[in-house]
Amino acid sequence: MELSDVDLNLLLLFQRLMHERRVSTVAEQMNMSQPGVSNALAKLRRRLGDPLFVRGPGGVVPTPFALSLAEPVSQALAILHDALNPETGFDPLRVTRTITIGMTDIGEVVFLPALVELLSREAPGIALNTVRDTSVNLSNEMAEGRVDLAIGLLPQLKGGFYQRRLFNQRYVCLFRRGHALEGAPLTLAAWREAEHLVVVSAGTGHGQVDDWLKRRGVQRRVRLTVPHFMSVGYILQRTDLIATVPERLALQLAAPYSLSLRALPSTLPAAPIHLLWHARVHHDEGNRWLRGMVIDLFADSSSQTRRTKTAKAEVGR
Missing domain, CATH: 1.10.10.10 (Winged helix-like DNA-binding domain superfamily/Winged helix DNA-binding domain)
Known part of the structure; x- marks a missing residue:
């Protein structure tokens, strides 16, 4: 045809x-x-x-x-x-618009405070809105322009998207201060014998921790399972449970909830955290400006020097 x-x-x-x-x-x-x-x-x-x-x-x-x-x-x-309809210029100090970003509850804790602070100074007319990929079809929402950016571990966003790696997220062990594990070496045996809080966060990719442990036959005593990370601090603060969580989340939760974090006794694969955007907004000046702000705030030094890794904009990749 x-x-x-x-x-x-x-x-x-x-x-x-x-x-x-x-x-x-x-x-x-x-x-x-x-x-x-x-x-x-x-x-x-x-x-x-x-x-x-x-x-x-x-x-x-x-x-x-x-x-x-x-x-x-x-x-x-x-x-x-x-x-x-080419844009005639983007002035962050003058623009008035709402930006919608897809991210998990982890992302809201790790990224939003610094991002809101920066926007209040650099682009006071921009309001932020966030959506969870578990509550919407993030791929369709971005393709149709209702979501501008996504940040996180989002393996479902493939064909038609550009991506930039921000950092590799390590996992650590988190527990309350004064826990029996705090004053002794965290051995694999001690980690397995402790009672665990496990987060099953559907659609985020963080389930790779459980998959990795199962493939290697590593057993742990799971006392409590929850569907999101937002309750982790409250639960650990008042119990003897321990949790395996992303390091940047642990750093944000440690002080407010009087928690300690320790390196895991067995190294888990790091989770690549990406900034993603759809091909339809690749040349949009406002979107490009916001991407630059996110990269400046959160990309580690190795990612800052690495060229943007681009996913081919084609269906089915």
């Missing part, structure tokens, strides 16, 4: 239907009648040889072929839009 065979307006309609999943909503947004939307969709179906959308509960549901087209069509339209 040649590009001349497809009307650009049909691709715009396709993108709106992918996002809204309701013909009536798309008709209103595009100032069309519902029969007009249906006729345009029928034309695109004939061109592409696929139903694209079928009726479902409360609207329409995309076919597998439509899902495979969604990201490349979105990228192509975004590139065309950016080319036709």
Whole structure:
């Protein structure tokens, strides 16, 4: 099929239907009648040889072929839009906008205080909003422009994204001050015999700790399992449990909750923490400025000298 065979307006309609999943909503947004939307969709179906959308509960549901087209069509339209609407300049002191960043609860503790402090000084008109990748489809939200950046251990963000490594996150052992382990060498036997608080943080990649331990047959006495890191400080402060957590989180929790951290008796693989952004905002001046601020604040010295590592912007990588 040649590009001349497809009307650009049909691709715009396709993108709106992918996002809204309701013909009536798309008709209103595009100032069309519902029969007009249906006729345009029928034309695109004939061109592409696929139903694209079928009726479902409360609207329409995309076919597998439509899902495979969604990201490349979105990228192509975004590139065309950016080319036709170039930015005339970005002044952080004058701009007023809300930036949305995808991050975990760990990220909110580690990154937000310093980032908010910097923005209040360098870009007072920028407000921050955060979302969890477990509560939204982060890949789609970034592709469609509702999330500007993501920070963390996010292996699910692949094709269509750029990434910059900020640092490698080590894991440490964290427990309350005065714990029996505080005054003695932390041996593997002592670590295994202690009662553990384990965090199962779905979708963040930090589950690699448990996977690594299981592959090597390392057993530990799990007393409590929780789904997020926000309660770790409170729990450790009042119990004899210990937890294996990312080092930068441990450093933030140690003083407020009277906790001690120790190197683990067995070295776990470090977790690569990345700054990620979608190809659609790669050339956006505001996004580029914010990326630079995040890199200046959080990238370690080796990452500062390393060239940006880029993921190929193609589906399925």
